[in-house]
Amino acid sequence: MIFGLPVISVTIWLPIVFGILVLATGDDKNAPLARILALVGSVLGFLVTLPLYSGFDITTSNMQFVELHDWITRFNIHYNLGVDGISMLFILLNSFFTVIVVLAGWKVIEKRVAQYMAAFLVMSGIVNGVFAAMDAILFYVFWEAMLIPMFIIIGVWGGPNRIYATMKFFLYTLLGSLLMLVALIYLYNLTGGSFAIIDFHLVAIPMSAQILIFIAFFFAFAVKVPMFPVHTWLPDAHVEAPTGGSVVLAALMLKVGAYGFLRFSMPITPDASHKLAGVMIGLSLIAIVYIGLVALMQSDMKKLVAYSSISHMGFVTLGLFIFNAYGMEGALLQMLSHGFVAGALFLCIGVLYDRMHSRQIADYGGVVNKMPVFAAFFMLFAMANSGLPGTSAFVGEFMVVMGAIKVNFWYAFAAATTLIFGAAYTLWMYKRVIFGAVTNHHVSELTDLNAREVLIMTILAVCVLGMGLYPLPFSDILHASVNDLLVHVAHSKLPL
Amino acid sequence: MNLMANLIPAAAEIFLLVMVCFILIADLMLTKSSKIVTYMLVQLTLLGCSLITVGTHQPGVVYAFHNMYVDDLMSDVLKMLSYLGMSMVLIYSRQYLMLRGLFTGEFMVLALFALLGMNVMISANHFLTLYLGLELLSLSMYAMVALQRDSAIATEAAMKYFVLGALASGLLLYGMSMLYGATGTLELGAMSDAIKHGVHNKSLLAFGLVFIVSGLSFKLGVVPFHMWVPDVYHGAPTAVTMLIGSVPKLAAFAFVMRILVEGLQPLVQDWSGMLIILAISSMALGNLSAIAQTNIKRMFAYSTITHMGFLLLGVISGGIEGYGASMFYAVVYMLMSLGAFGMIMLLSRAGFEADTLDDFKGLNQRSPWLAFMMMLLMLSMAGIPPTVGFYAKFSLLNSIIQTGHTWLAIVAVLFSLIGAFYYLRVIKLMYFDAPESHAPISVGSDTGLLISINGLGMLFLGLMPGALMSVCAVSVQQSLLLH
Numbered sequence: 001m002i003f004g005l006p007v008i009s010v011t012i013w014l015p016i017v018f019g020i021l022v023l024a025t026g027d028d029k030n031a032p033l034a035r036i037l038a039l040v041g042s043v044l045g046f047l048v049t050l051p052l053y054s055g056f057d058i059t060t061s062n063m064q065f066v067e068l069h070d071w072i073t074r075f076n077i078h079y080n081l082g083v084d085g086i087s088m089l090f091i092l093l094n095s096f097f098t099v100i101v102v103l104a105g106w107k108v109i110e111k112r113v114a115q116y117m118a119a120f121l122v123m124s125g126i127v128n129g130v131f132a133a134m135d136a137i138l139f140y141v142f143w144e145a146m147l148i149p150m151f152i153i154i155g156v157w158g159g160p161n162r163i164y165a166t167m168k169f170f171l172y173t174l175l176g177s178l179l180m181l182v183a184l185i186y187l188y189n190l191t192g193g194s195f196a197i198i199d200f201h202l203v204a205i206p207m208s209a210q211i212l213i214f215i216a217f218f219f220a221f222a223v224k225v226p227m228f229p230v231h232t233w234l235p236d237a238h239v240e241a242p243t244g245g246s247v248v249l250a251a252l253m254l255k256v257g258a259y260g261f262l263r264f265s266m267p268i269t270p271d272a273s274h275k276l277a278g279v280m281i282g283l284s285l286i287a288i289v290y291i292g293l294v295a296l297m298q299s300d301m302k303k304l305v306a307y308s309s310i311s312h313m314g315f316v317t318l319g320l321f322i323f324n325a326y327g328m329e330g331a332l333l334q335m336l337s338h339g340f341v342a343g344a345l346f347l348c349i350g351v352l353y354d355r356m357h358s359r360q361i362a363d364y365g366g367v368v369n370k371m372p373v374f375a376a377f378f379m380l381f382a383m384a385n386s387g388l389p390g391t392s393a394f395v396g397e398f399m400v401v402m403g404a405i406k407v408n409f410w411y412a413f414a415a416a417t418t419l420i421f422g423a424a425y426t427l428w429m430y431k432r433v434i435f436g437a438v439t440n441h442h443v444s445e446l447t448d449l450n451a452r453e454v455l456i457m458t459i460l461a462v463c464v465l466g467m468g469l470y471p472l473p474f475s476d477i478l479h480a481s482v483n484d485l486l487v488h489v490a491h492s493k494l495p496l
Numbered sequence: 497m498n499l500m501a502n503l504i505p506a507a508a509e510i511f512l513l514v515m516v517c518f519i520l521i522a523d524l525m526l527t528k529s530s531k532i533v534t535y536m537l538v539q540l541t542l543l544g545c546s547l548i549t550v551g552t553h554q555p556g557v558v559y560a561f562h563n564m565y566v567d568d569l570m571s572d573v574l575k576m577l578s579y580l581g582m583s584m585v586l587i588y589s590r591q592y593l594m595l596r597g598l599f600t601g602e603f604m605v606l607a608l609f610a611l612l613g614m615n616v617m618i619s620a621n622h623f624l625t626l627y628l629g630l631e632l633l634s635l636s637m638y639a640m641v642a643l644q645r646d647s648a649i650a651t652e653a654a655m656k657y658f659v660l661g662a663l664a665s666g667l668l669l670y671g672m673s674m675l676y677g678a679t680g681t682l683e684l685g686a687m688s689d690a691i692k693h694g695v696h697n698k699s700l701l702a703f704g705l706v707f708i709v710s711g712l713s714f715k716l717g718v719v720p721f722h723m724w725v726p727d728v729y730h731g732a733p734t735a736v737t738m739l740i741g742s743v744p745k746l747a748a749f750a751f752v753m754r755i756l757v758e759g760l761q762p763l764v765q766d767w768s769g770m771l772i773i774l775a776i777s778s779m780a781l782g783n784l785s786a787i788a789q790t791n792i793k794r795m796f797a798y799s800t801i802t803h804m805g806f807l808l809l810g811v812i813s814g815g816i817e818g819y820g821a822s823m824f825y826a827v828v829y830m831l832m833s834l835g836a837f838g839m840i841m842l843l844s845r846a847g848f849e850a851d852t853l854d855d856f857k858g859l860n861q862r863s864p865w866l867a868f869m870m871m872l873l874m875l876s877m878a879g880i881p882p883t884v885g886f887y888a889k890f891s892l893l894n895s896i897i898q899t900g901h902t903w904l905a906i907v908a909v910l911f912s913l914i915g916a917f918y919y920l921r922v923i924k925l926m927y928f929d930a931p932e933s934h935a936p937i938s939v940g941s942d943t944g945l946l947i948s949i950n951g952l953g954m955l956f957l958g959l960m961p962g963a964l965m966s967v968c969a970v971s972v973q974q975s976l977l978l979h
Contacts, residue, residue, distance in 0.1 A: 026864075027864075071962065072887075072961060072962040072965065073962055073966075074962055074965050074966050074969060075891070075894070075965075115864075137890075140881065141881040141882050141886070144880055144881050144886070145880075145881055145882050147880070148875065148880065151920070151923075152923075152927060155924060155927060155928040156927055156928055162928070163924060163928055166924075166928075167917070167920065167924070170916070170920060171913065171916065171917060171920075174880075174913055174916055175910075175913050178909035178910070178912065178913055179906070179909065181890070181893065181909065182893065182897065182902065182905050182906055182909055185890070185893055185894050185897045185905070186897055186902060188894070189894075189897060189898050
């Protein structure tokens with residue numbers, strides 16, 4: 001309870017209310033007010049999520065902070081919220097990144113500031129809703145509502161090819177969502193009239209139906225993750241999105257897909273999940289290896305990091321579908337870590353882009369001479385992206401490889417190649433951008449990070465290192481829920 | 497006493513007719529500049545009708561005029577909504593009509609006649625009453641489309657509408673006469689009983705059904721009987737397009753319910769098969785053609801075809817659940833299309849029709865609030881939560897999945913994905929493109945308020961859809977189960 005209000009509802013609605021307030025400040029004459037209001041909203045939004053952490057009970061896998069109210073009684077739909085170890089950290093991550101994004105867009109965004117800030121605040125609330133919803137329709141509403149602000153963000157503040165990218169993003173994800181909707185309604189009728197996700201977990205489903213449901217969910221979640229071969233929207237969206245949009249896409253949008261696998265696909269259709277695990281692992285390994293190679297060939301920094309995100313998310317889906325505790329916890333840690341690292345990398349690229357208005361690697365070179373502080377931060381995040389021990393990325397990747405080796409040596413072998421490819425594409429990019437001689441005269445006019453940027457980078461650096469050196473607080477929260485999920489997934493749900 | 501018992505169920509319609517005649521005459525006395533009085537009278541009439549409808553509401557199903565007329569919860573709810581819809585049409589179109597010299601007594605009187613026709617259809621319990629209502633509605637519409645006498649395109653549209661409409665009426669009548677031949681009655685309940693007890697001439701019945709369904713499809717505007725829709729929507733003055741595209745959908749829903757569900761329920765196997773084909777082809781053709789349109793009125797015409805195809809899904813499912821969902825869909829569709837056409841009229845000025853997609857370019861820079869309202873309306877049409885359009889789609893999908901047509905649900909969602917594209921394109925034009933004109937948008941306080949209520953209503957109903965859903969479900973349940 002915060003001031004007598006339920007915690008989760010506050011984390012969802014407070015940013016949305018602030019978003020509306022920011023929107024109400026109107027046109028760009030009031031931009032300073034909009035910025036300050038947005039910062040206040042996002043910081044408050046982050047602060048109100050802290051009780052979730054401090055009040056969290058790590059010994060149980062049950063839903064906590066549960067809120068349950070009638071919503072649409074005709075279809076037995078409830079306003080049902082709750083968090084467990086799997087979802088709680090993502091709400092924190094999301095609210096945290098909202099602050100970062102507001103700060104990152106502080107000066108850079110000059111046109112329609114209020115709308116920009118409002119879109120991010122509203123989206124922050126909606127994403128929290130996705131992670132906290134325990135009713136399938138409530139989940140679906142948040143899930144699709146999430147697309148609207150992102151659609152606007154990419155379309156209005158994006159790069160030159162933004163309209164193609166944002167349309168592709170919207171329609172791609174909508175396709176998956178609509179199939180999921182059909183599956184949800186089918187499950188509703190199967191449970192005899194309940195949309196509670198918990199009830200979906202318990203209902204017996206014949207194999208043929210399980211496979212179809214799994215495929216429907218697969219379309220919804222795999223598009224969001226994104227998994228090979230439905231990943232093609234991501235590089236477009238990332239490249240065209242403004243920095244803040246890229247950060248939110250990488251840090252959160254991708255995570256809701258993997259979260260969907262954990263919350264829906266695996267517990268609702270465990271038999272189909274086992275049966276199709278081979279396919280999922282295959283697709284994950286393709287993503288890790290093939291997309292890693294694709295990343296190597298990119299000449300655009302943002303595209304490179306986008307492909308690297310797909311490759312890293314391959315790790316996550318691999319960890320999920322090898323069905324052991326190492327893999328699953330590794331996957332979850334990898335999701336959190338990737339949020340920090342990819343978010344930070346996009347911010348770094350944003351810093352360069354704001355100054356040079358180019359994302360082409362070839363336009364840079366010798367940046368270290370002009371921006372030593374930036375180069376140091378960028379180095380840390382680049383190292384983290386290649387999975388250096390001591391950074392957050394190492395923990396998750398290592399655990400997933402450990403989990404994979406228990407199942408099949410060659411899975412682990414293929415996955416581990418990412419440590420080479422990841423280092424290759426990230427560090428090669430780093431070398432070409434940061435080191436070498438200054439060839440472009442614009443580079444020689446660069447100025448180093450200002451105080452605001454240093455603040456953002458420092459916070460993220462602390463997170464990346466902190467999580468890498470001492471991951472225990474994070475993994476403790478996951479334990480109970482992950483173990484419970486694994487037990488659940490091990491049981492067949494075929495009707496007797 | 498007997499007379500009163502007959503009159504009370506039809507009191508609202510009688511009042512409406514009396515008022516229309518009164519307004520018709522009163523309007524003659526008014527000068528051109530004081531047509532606002534007529535307008536106020538019309539609005540008052542609508543208010544009066546709604547008071548009477550509420551006041552004369554009786555529980556259960558009440559028949560009148562030898563079972564030719566019925567008053568049940570469904571008819572009362574639909575009538576109340578049609579008064580609301582008509583009132584909104586008039587508010588939205590007042591300024592638009594004034595600027596074009598169409599703000600005349602004829603327009604308003606014809607609108608009320610159309611409303612009367614719709615209400616007779618909604619309350620009909622007999623094929624003749626249905627036909628009477630339908631013709632009253634259609635004839636008023638033909639005249640309204642042609643109201644702009646000096647516009648060639650409007651005249652052409654009216655001609656097309658009239659010829660095809662007359663053809664459809666002919667088909668309906670022909671079908672009715674065959675059904676009469678097969679069953680010996682034109683009363684809906686009696687016909688249903690007669691078919692249940694067995695009919696000698698099965699082929700006559702089958703032919704009758706085919707004609708009836710074709711006639712219905714014409715009036716609904718579903719593929720392959722949709723040819724008139726784009727031309728009429730495009731050609732008619734926007735105010736008339738709005739009228740055609742919104743309120744009559746409620747009457748059309750009632751029409752389908754009365755004929756297929758009350759009258760021909762025993763033939764459900766036969767007509768649901770036909771409706772599946774109609775629904776799928778409407779969703780396919782409507783969505784695909786809408787993509788290619790540059791005129792927004794034409795685009796909405798194709799979108800109507802799609803929506804009507806979607807609405808049929810609930811009827812196909814053949815259960816109370818599905819009928820309730822269809823009714824909810826019809827109501828939501830009416831509200832969405834009112835808002836969408838209202839927006840077109842708001843953006844139009846004297847001598848300028850904002851009826852191409854390009855006129856919506858950069859609306860966010862010209863008026864962020866209107867752009868936001870239009871975005872809500874478009875998202876609702878595309879069925880994206882948290883707008884109410886999603887729940888309309890959701891409850892229909894639920895009803896067809898419940899009855900085991902899961903494949904149909906998948907087809908429907910795939911087509912609605914295609915549909916999402918052209919609604920998103922409107923949002924894209926408003927938000928992502930630069931405006932082509934910087935002409936100030938003058939919004940009257942009444943229309944401004946109404947469009948705000950209409951747009952925000954999409955969001956509000958999307959967050960709290962339960963009440964309206966229940967009203968639709970209960971009214972269908974109480975009206976159709978008691979037979």
